[in-house]
Amino acid sequence: MKRILTFAAALLLAGPALAHEVMVGDLEIIHANIPQPAKSAKAAGGFLAISNNGTEADRLIGVEADFAAKAETHESKVDENGIGTMEHVDFIEIPPGETVNLEHGGYHIMFMGLTGELKEGEMRKVTLIFEHAGRAEVEFMIDPPMGEGMEGMDHSKMDGMEMGEGSGG
Numbered sequence: 727m728k729r730i731l732t733f734a735a736a737l738l739l740a741g742p743a744l745a746h747e748v749m750v751g752d753l754e755i756i757h758a759n760i761p762q763p764a765k766s767a768k769a770a771g772g773f774l775a776i777s778n779n780g781t782e783a784d785r786l787i788g789v790e791a792d793f794a795a796k797a798e799t800h801e802s803k804v805d806e807n808g809i810g811t812m813e814h815v816d817f818i819e820i821p822p823g824e825t826v827n828l829e830h831g832g833y834h835i836m837f838m839g840l841t842g843e844l845k846e847g848e849m850r851k852v853t854l855i856f857e858h859a860g861r862a863e864v865e866f867m868i869d870p871p872m873g874e875g876m877e878g879m880d881h882s883k884m885d886g887m888e889m890g891e892g893s894g895g
Contacts, residue, residue, distance in 0.1 A: 751859030752780025753820065758866040760837070762846045770794075770844060772835035772852065772866055776818075777825040785817040788855035795839025797852070802831050812836075817857070830872075844868045 748755045758774040778784060789797040802812045818833050820826050828834045835852075844850065849865040856862065 748862055748864050750854075750856065750862035751784070752782075752822075753778055753784060753856060753859050753862070755854065755862060755864050756825075758852065758864045759869045760844060760850065760866050761869050761872045762844055763840070763871070765843055767844075768840055769836060769838045770840060771830070772797075772837060773828050773830070774835075774864075774866075775825050775827045776820050778820045778822050781822050782858065783822055784820045784859055785857040786820065786854060787817045787857050789835050790853040790855070791837055791850070793841050793844070793850055794837035795841070797835060797837050799833065800836045801833050804831070820856075846870055 747757070754777040756775040756777065758772065760770050760772050763770040772789075776786065786799060789799060791797040798814050799816075799818050800812050801815050802810060804810045814836075815833070818826060818828070826833070846868050848868040850868065852864050852866050854862045854864055
């Protein structure tokens, strides 16, 4: 029992240090992160969850980041033949009372034309633009690199690709 209480206390104390949630209007942006890409990578994927605590839908319609030449909302899909594709989407719908996860293998943010190395532990500022809630400045944590054999698209494998190649948009 003492071990459980010690663990619970440690989690409570660590929580504020690990949290980087942001509220904008009725939207809550949760754990914005970028898995550390390879040192020479030209692109990286951004992931987060967006909870809409309001009564009306909103849309993520744009992304701005000063550490990349271009930032866009994308969607990864795998067809019936197991072929993975990734393409630009104009917006991501955030229905009222729901949480939308931007994650590997689905919706995510692509940072293309990285202007420098992204190092584990750093925080990088990104502006998310919503149709109704407006602009939200969010700090994305650079998380540890993705592990080998993980499902979904590993953006670190894009190191040698030029912007636009194989991205479908």
